[in-house]
Amino acid sequence: MDKFFTEGTYKLSNYCLICFDGEYDKAYDLLQGQVLSDVGHCKEEKFELSALCDEKGFILADFYISLNKNKFVIAIDIELKNIFLTEMQKFLPFYNIKLVDLNKEVVAICGKTNVNNTVSFKIDVVMDDVKNNESLINYQQWECNNLLAGNIHLDKELSGKYRPHEVLYDKNRVSFTKGCFRGQEVIARVEYRSKKRNEVKLNAESHPPRNKKIVSKIINVHDKYFFYYL
Secondary structure, three states: OHHHOOOEEEEOOOEEEEEEEOOHHHHHHHHHOOEOOOHHHOEEOEOEEEEEEOOOOOEEEEEEEEEEOOEEEEEEEHHHHHHHHHHHOOOHHHHOOEEEEOOOOEEEEEEEEEEOOEEEEEEEEEEOOOOOOOOEOOHHHHHHHHHHOOOOOOOHHHOOOOOHHHOOHHHHOOOOOOOOOOOHHHHHHHHHHOOOOOOOEEEEEOOOOOOOOEOOOOEEEOOEEEEEEO
16 A cells, blocks of 8 residues: 555645643643543644544544644644534633634645565654645645545544544544543443444545445545545
């Protein structure tokens, strides 16, 4: 599959930045009790994968999270922004936090590594401008890279339809050690008590998929249709 992974830089022009303006500790407490990832691992201007679920463990929105001058920042697809804001605004008065738009560029740097003849894919999302000498990739290549790397982006139509284990979020977005967060009870039950889980599979076909439960976007690259299914 590594021949379908395109190295280069992608400008996330369909993403917006939301800054949690307020005291770090209060923003930390708010986010740590809501999002799937452990926000204690956030670094300055380098984004980590995360997402927000409802109380029943269904994913409402996926996004990236980082720090900018010691303030938490969310990079989220514009079409998911209102879903995220609606959920967060329920709690803002209790933490004295304001959500403000941040005017910065976000780019993704896609590359491969080869260790002991094993190729792995690396995608770094950072706050930065696109350099003139950088090789840019297009949207289809960007989404294909993510699917190959095991990262599924959900669109608005898929909001509220899947739990983390159905879209690989248990592998790259959920912290099972940080403590309680919204939807945690249901998600942990699946992780530790479920005897039978649906296996999420990546497929690449030369024709549009049929008779499969698709849990990701369907991306066409090099005359192949890439998608995840259950």
